[in-house]
Amino acid sequence: MNPSGAEPTPQDDAARAGWLYYVGGLTQDQIATELGISRQRAQRLVSRAMAEGLIHVRLNHRIGACMEMESRLRSRFDLGRCRVMPSLPAGADPVLAIAGAAAAELERFLRMPEPLVIGLGTGRALRGLAEELTPTEAQQHKLVSLIGNIAPDGSASFFDVVMRVADKVRAPHYPMPVPVISTSPQEHAAFHSLPPVRRVVDLAQSADVVFVGVGQMSDDAPLRADGFLSLDELQDMRAAGAVGEVAGWVFDPQGRYLDVGTNRRTGGIRVAPGLDRPSIGVAAGDSKVPAILGAMKSRIINGLVTDERTAQALLA
Numbered sequence: 001m002n003p004s005g006a007e008p009t010p011q012d013d014a015a016r017a018g019w020l021y022y023v024g025g026l027t028q029d030q031i032a033t034e035l036g037i038s039r040q041r042a043q044r045l046v047s048r049a050m051a052e053g054l055i056h057v058r059l060n061h062r063i064g065a066c067m068e069m070e071s072r073l074r075s076r077f078d079l080g081r082c083r084v085m086p087s088l089p090a091g092a093d094p095v096l097a098i099a100g101a102a103a104a105e106l107e108r109f110l111r112m113p114e115p116l117v118i119g120l121g122t123g124r125a126l127r128g129l130a131e132e133l134t135p136t137e138a139q140q141h142k143l144v145s146l147i148g149n150i151a152p153d154g155s156a157s158f159f160d161v162v163m164r165v166a167d168k169v170r171a172p173h174y175p176m177p178v179p180v181i182s183t184s185p186q187e188h189a190a191f192h193s194l195p196p197v198r199r200v201v202d203l204a205q206s207a208d209v210v211f212v213g214v215g216q217m218s219d220d221a222p223l224r225a226d227g228f229l230s231l232d233e234l235q236d237m238r239a240a241g242a243v244g245e246v247a248g249w250v251f252d253p254q255g256r257y258l259d260v261g262t263n264r265r266t267g268g269i270r271v272a273p274g275l276d277r278p279s280i281g282v283a284a285g286d287s288k289v290p291a292i293l294g295a296m297k298s299r300i301i302n303g304l305v306t307d308e309r310t311a312q313a314l315l316a
Helices: 010-023 028-035 039-051 064-077 095-110 124-132 162-169 185-192 195-205 231-239 286-297 308-315
Strands: 081-085 117-120 142-150 173-179 209-213 244-246 249-251 279-282 303-307
Touching (some): 010 028, 010 039, 064 081, 064 308, 081 095, 081 308, 095 117, 095 279, 095 303, 124 209, 142 162, 162 173, 173 185, 173 195, 185 195, 244 286, 279 286, 286 303, 286 308
Parallel strands (some): 081 303, 117 142, 117 209, 142 173, 279 303
Antiparallel strands (some): 244 249
16 A cells, blocks of 8 residues: 555665565565565566665675685785675676675764764775765765866766765765866866865875775776776876776886876875875776785775675785
8 A cells, every 4th residue: 555645666666675675584475475466576676676776785794705815915915904795796897796895984984973084086986885875974074085076078077976975974075176187287287276176185185084996007997988098098008007096096016106198187186105094995806906906015005895806816
C-alpha cells in the first residue's frame, strides 16, 4: 500500500527490493512474495539497485588475507595507514571495490572534534569516495582542493570532488580557482599571482591530512583520457621517465617530480614527498602499479587504500 497515492517509479521498486535484500536480509523469493512480483523481476530489481547506486554496501569484516597484505605493505613501504579490499572479478571497475573503504578512512578524520584542514585531490577514485560518504555534520573542518578545477573548455572539471564532499559533510570548502593545466607557464603564473588563488594555495599547503588519487601515465592515463594532455605530450613525458601523477603533477619510478611537459603548467600544489602528515592514496588497478610504487617510494603518499590484486602486484 502506498499511503501517498503516488505510483511508484521503477527506481522506487528497485530501491525497495535492494533494501529488503541487503538490509532486511530477505531472499529473492521472499522479496517476490513481499512485493507481489515474480522471482525473476525481484532478481532484476535487486541487481538494478546496486548497478544504479541506490544501495551502498560496505564490508565491515576484515578478511584475513587482506589484513596480512596490509601488514606487509605497511612494513615494506613504512605506511601509516593501509586498507586492502577484496578484488572484484576481472573487468569490473576496481574503484567499486575501494570506494567504501576510502570513504570510511575520510570519515575517521571527519569525526575528529579538533578542526582540520583536509586536502583533496581529484579523479575517479576520489569521486567514488565522495559518493560513498555517509552524510554528516563536520563544520569544524575545512576542505580544500589541491588541484585546479577548470577544464580546457572553461567548464568545471568533471572529477573535481571538493564540492561533492562538502555537500555530504556540510563543511566550508575552498576550490582551487585555476585551470587544471594552463596553456602556458605565463598563464599559470598569472593565475597564481591573484590574491584569492594565493590564499587557497596557502591553505592547501597547510593541510593536516591529504586524500589523493594516483594516476598512471600509460596509454590509459587519466590526464590523457580527460583531455588535459595531448598524445605527443604523453609520449614526451614518458620518454623522460614519467610513470604516474598525483593531483596532476607527474613523477618518475622513484617518485621524483619531473621538470618537463605539463609540470611547468599544472595548477594547484604539489603534494610534497616525505610529508609528516597523513597523505592517503586511493588507487587500484594493474596499470596503476608503477605509479603507486613511485608515490610510496618517495612518500608522496604514506597511506594507501587499494584492492587485493593491486596489493599482490605491489608486493611481488
